[in-house]
Amino acid sequence: MKKKILALYYSQTGQMREILDALFLPLADMPDIAVTCREIKPQQTFPFPWTRNSFLDVFPESVLEMPVELCPPDINEEKPDLLVLAFQPWYLSPSLPVTSFLQTPLAAKLFADTKVVTVIGARNMWVQSLACVKARIESLGGTLAGNIVLTDRAPNLISVVTIAYWMFSGKKDRLWGIFPLPGVAPDDIEGSSRWGKLLGETLTQNRLDDLGKNLTDLGAAEISGPLARMEKRGKKIFLLWAKAMIKHPSKRKLLLNLFFVELIVGIVILSPLYSLANMAAGFFKRKQKQVSS
Template sequence: MKNVLVVYYSQSGQLEEIARTIAKPLMEDTEVSVTFCPIVLEKSFPFPWKKEAFFDAFPESFLQVPSKIVAPSEEVLAKKYDLVLLAYQVWYLSPSIPVNSFLKSDFAKRLLENTSVITIIGCRNMWALAQEKMKKLLQGTGAQLVGNVALVDRHINHISVITIVKWMFSGEKKKYLGIFPKPGVSEKDILESSKFGKIILKYLKINSYSNLQTELVANDAVEIRPFLIEMDKKANKMFKIWANLIIGKTNSRPAWLKGFNVYLLVAIWVMSPIVYILHLFTYPLKFVKIRKEKAYFQGV
């Protein structure tokens, strides 16, 4: 019997649905036992979000400051797992506070040390550098990263910004004004993600994951958009400055967060289109570098 643990956090239920769909082929196999472990914070984040709370989560998300989590059940902690599926979302270009908090807890060390881990990302579309941070967090627990699946909103970047904001602030994953596409990962992509579970099951059974990521990528598990990587890198530099400026403030924190809000609007609606045009013009010059980067971020 193989023991598989699925660790996840989800506010809207999207990431839980993705994790359960991927885990389905494993659950249907009589030789595999699947245990689900939601991450629960002692002080939970609101959903739907209010604007102040949404921006207030920025400094601690980006600087990866952990919060206290509720201990997983004894039943979860008592078992030794052959494989862990870790489903996480990105908050401000970093693994979300709940997931970061879990990975920095003693529980994660106990559950993940010397264990193969497959990360499952469900986010808007900007996850590449968050996955680099995830690699470091996993190293800290002694886990081995053997695979990664990243499901995103495939619509144009700016459309996904509009629709996700509406979704996060209303709590409803539906077509904004009846004309915009539905926000987040599409129903089709979620439904079809069980194909990744079938691939994972095959490698779990042979207890070797050396070709897993290649097969996952061949089946569309990781789509890389070079422009988003460029934006991710640029935004990480700016977020670092803002987060370090804000984290030490107490009384003036709300005012600083308002400043960050304005910066974010300018970055998305003014700077990003300019970067996009420059990206298109310089694309032929950077072709080799982009191809190398694409292969790197598709790997583990």
């Protein structure tokens, strides 16, 4: 009997679909595996490119994981052998369509007692969003069997500029011909087929329990310590802003504008300072170790 993989994904720009196509490419040559991909579609689409207002407006609901209405998905409820959930972070939380899907009765049926592999396509801050998704998978009775992450490899500030250009212009090209391409690099997208091969082989050999460790050992989800620490602090602050916006709907616009100022200051001034402080702390720690050994 063929092993069934059901991949559920959302993608606004098409990047996540490209990642999945590359990931599953080697599985086309595996006769024992059948892959079905289904898109999660919100009833009200999030228009791309974004405007400043529409981009800011999804902030509180994303952070507080408040669901939006979805189109009825074209999914039969037959349990797959492996679920692949492919998502992207929005404001350090899972994107609204994916958060919403995880709160549907269909998700409760599909995820119960099912092994799940998450695939993330992010700028570079995804750890907090994965924690939310993992908690939801587990509360539905599923198990996170592995995680694959593709990020923009440009330095943090450069990727902020290029992603802002991409999101607000709709163009995934080099800004002024000098900046790197925004988003996940084409080579990295193509290279994700090696994770797909591993996934297919592990599934056919009934070794899904080893998948998570194998993916981690091979570097499928590399975590940057300084970025993860920044995310942790950022998420706490985001939650405070988001709660205030939902609690005071009449002040939502004002609070969103104030939040926007804080976000820009945080990204342009505080986050480089924070990275420098982290580097200095690491340097002194290493020095101290050398002295005491």
